[in-house]
Amino acid sequence: MTPHTSLIDEALQCFRQEVNAELSRLMEPQTGIPDRLLESMSYSLLAGGKRLRPLLVLLACETCGGDRASALPAACALEMIHTYSLIHDDLPSMDNDDYRRGRKTNHVVYGEALAILAGDALLTQAFEVVARDVRPPEVAALCCLDLARAAGAAGMVGGQVADLEAEGKVLGSMDALEAIHRRKTGALLECSLSLGARIAEGTEEQRLALTHYGRCLGLAFQITDDLLDVRGTQVATGKGVGKDAARGKQTYPSLMGVEASQMRAELLVAEAVESLSMFGERARPLETLARFVLDRDH
Amino acid sequence: MTPHTSLIDEALQCFRQEVNAELSRLMEPQTGIPDRLLESMSYSLLAGGKRLRPLLVLLACETCGGDRASALPAACALEMIHTYSLIHDDLPSMDNDDYRRGRKTNHVVYGEALAILAGDALLTQAFEVVARDVRPPEVAALCCLDLARAAGAAGMVGGQVADLEAEGKVLGSMDALEAIHRRKTGALLECSLSLGARIAEGTEEQRLALTHYGRCLGLAFQITDDLLDVRGTQVATGKGVGKDAARGKQTYPSLMGVEASQMRAELLVAEAVESLSMFGERARPLETLARFVLDRDH
Numbered sequence: 241m242t243p244h245t246s247l248i249d250e251a252l253q254c255f256r257q258e259v260n261a262e263l264s265r266l267m268e269p270q271t272g273i274p275d276r277l278l279e280s281m282s283y284s285l286l287a288g289g290k291r292l293r294p295l296l297v298l299l300a301c302e303t304c305g306g307d308r309a310s311a312l313p314a315a316c317a318l319e320m321i322h323t324y325s326l327i328h329d330d331l332p333s334m335d336n337d338d339y340r341r342g343r344k345t346n347h348v349v350y351g352e353a354l355a356i357l358a359g360d361a362l363l364t365q366a367f368e369v370v371a372r373d374v375r376p377p378e379v380a381a382l383c384c385l386d387l388a389r390a391a392g393a394a395g396m397v398g399g400q401v402a403d404l405e406a407e408g409k410v411l412g413s414m415d416a417l418e419a420i421h422r423r424k425t426g427a428l429l430e431c432s433l434s435l436g437a438r439i440a441e442g443t444e445e446q447r448l449a450l451t452h453y454g455r456c457l458g459l460a461f462q463i464t465d466d467l468l469d470v471r472g473t474q475v476a477t478g479k480g481v482g483k484d485a486a487r488g489k490q491t492y493p494s495l496m497g498v499e500a501s502q503m504r505a506e507l508l509v510a511e512a513v514e515s516l517s518m519f520g521e522r523a524r525p526l527e528t529l530a531r532f533v534l535d536r537d538h
Numbered sequence: 539m540t541p542h543t544s545l546i547d548e549a550l551q552c553f554r555q556e557v558n559a560e561l562s563r564l565m566e567p568q569t570g571i572p573d574r575l576l577e578s579m580s581y582s583l584l585a586g587g588k589r590l591r592p593l594l595v596l597l598a599c600e601t602c603g604g605d606r607a608s609a610l611p612a613a614c615a616l617e618m619i620h621t622y623s624l625i626h627d628d629l630p631s632m633d634n635d636d637y638r639r640g641r642k643t644n645h646v647v648y649g650e651a652l653a654i655l656a657g658d659a660l661l662t663q664a665f666e667v668v669a670r671d672v673r674p675p676e677v678a679a680l681c682c683l684d685l686a687r688a689a690g691a692a693g694m695v696g697g698q699v700a701d702l703e704a705e706g707k708v709l710g711s712m713d714a715l716e717a718i719h720r721r722k723t724g725a726l727l728e729c730s731l732s733l734g735a736r737i738a739e740g741t742e743e744q745r746l747a748l749t750h751y752g753r754c755l756g757l758a759f760q761i762t763d764d765l766l767d768v769r770g771t772q773v774a775t776g777k778g779v780g781k782d783a784a785r786g787k788q789t790y791p792s793l794m795g796v797e798a799s800q801m802r803a804e805l806l807v808a809e810a811v812e813s814l815s816m817f818g819e820r821a822r823p824l825e826t827l828a829r830f831v832l833d834r835d836h
Binding site: 270271272273274276277278281324328331333334351352353354356357359360361363364365367368370371372377378380381382384385387388389391392393394395397398400401402404405423 | 568569570571572574575576579622626631650651654655657658661665666669676678679680682683687689692695696702703
């Protein structure tokens with residue numbers, strides 16, 4: 241690690257703390273919210289994690305010359321939607337996972353009913369935060385629209401359905417696998433970049449360059465996720481290892497082998513970095529983040 | 539029924555058809571949405587029903603002098619959120635209902651996983667429709683905010699949690715029961731009126747008068763719902779009868795008796811109608827709608 245990436249690493253750690261502080265603030269008790277509901281929402285939302293989506297929002301905003309603080313609400317909204325999707329995906333009727341980020345999953349602790357409702361509430365609150373705190377309101381409306389498209393039936397939820405349908409089936413091609421991941425994880429990552437650019441009021445050209453970066457990063461992220469499932473350890477990843485294979489899920493390594501998967505992830509990260517060229521030095525943190533995704537062990 | 543109310547009845551029927559047509563249009567196949575997901579969403583969304591919330595949006599808009607067509611997207615969004623809440627409430631881990639509106643519930647037909655995801659997608663699409671189709675964008679942002687507050691942890695979801703927690707317990711008072719219903723059903727009804735007023739760009743005084751109407755109507759609606767559970771028939775209501783009592787749920791009739799409940803509903807409807815006085819003749823349809831709520835048999 242060069243001193244340069246180490247500085248950026250410290251900056252990212254600082255941004256992560258800003259996000260965590262703001263998420264905690266958003267989970268403070270409020271009239272009308274039942275205690276157990278708020279507890280269940282906070283249990284999953286404040287469980288730590290990489291905060292990748294919020295970081296992408298903040299960095300996209302700064303890369304377009306915007307003020308990071310103005311993007312903090314949108315950053316939190318992205319994490320709320322990501323967390324809701326994890327809570328629902330872990331349910332017994334879906335992936336039936338008992339552990340997540342090294343802790344018991346929401347429904348194991350709070351029961352299925354409250355887990356479903358905590359997810360619903362987090363999804364809803366994401367829109368509340370964006371509609372209320374993003375300025376000006378025209379940008380807030382655009383951000384709500386991006387968020388809904390990325391999270392909805394043609395985006396993340398559609399990807400989860402396609403993923404469940406594909407379990408135990410043989411997918412015809414890499415294209416079919418990528419079509420699932422582009423929606424299931426890619427759409428929300430891409431959306432993170434888009435929101436940051438919108439809030440900075442960057443040009444449409446800047447926004448499209450950043451979402452292209454997001455699309456490449458999303459696929460690279462999924463491939464490294466699959467690779468970690470094959471090679472990782474439960475301690476580092478905080479969840480079961482080898483579960484994909486056990487469940488008959490098709491993954492990049494199962495379709496194209498470990499080495500070719502690693503190669504593809506590297507090429508995607510190179511393409512992601514390439515698409516940042518118009519931003520020059522200002523894009524350094526996003527470049528570094530892309531390389532972290534490649535090298536992560538959890 | 540006077541000729542006057544019969545005319546209004548026909549108008550409401552016509553509005554309902556406009557809403558149904560627009561909902562069907564919104565459920566047309568789109569790239570990226572898996573067929574089964576769309577089928578599951580449509581199964582519940584296009585199952586008919588009173589379309590009370592959409593009617594309230596359209597009528598509130600016209601009552602403030604706005605153009606009904608401009609409120610149609612928001613009307614559909616309200617029905618999407620209402621439908622998602624029914625799908626999730628019916629799940630085995632919640633109310634565990636097998637029938638709804640006279641048909642099998644979503645999870646009975648499509649399985650739990652798809653039912654949860656169809657609900658998630660409908661909730662998300664509601665925000666998509668409002669953010670995209672409500673004009674101008676400043677009003678769209680306000681409508682997204684209203685919607686999220688009404689549907690979220692301090693509104694509808696919070697009410698559902700409080701309702702589940704209250705099952706089999708003795709609630710201290712009518713206030714405790716009303717606090718549940720104000721969130722579980724009232725918040726979304728009130729929000730319907732608020733969105734109609736916002737889209738018509740009515741005055742804040744008009745909007746508050748309409749939301750007061752909505753608050754009274756919401757409670758009256760819940761009381762008549764409880765009364766129907768005691769007195770209704772499965773044919774008319776399309777769902778099991780006497781389920782509340784069987785489940786140990788406290789209701790208005792169980793707390794204050796059938797006659798006093800009926801009286802309270804009547805007083806609430808009178809208060810709802812009273813709050814429309816500033817609108818004169820233009821509020822006639824909302825008045826009629828309030829009386830329908832009182833007299834309905836399903």
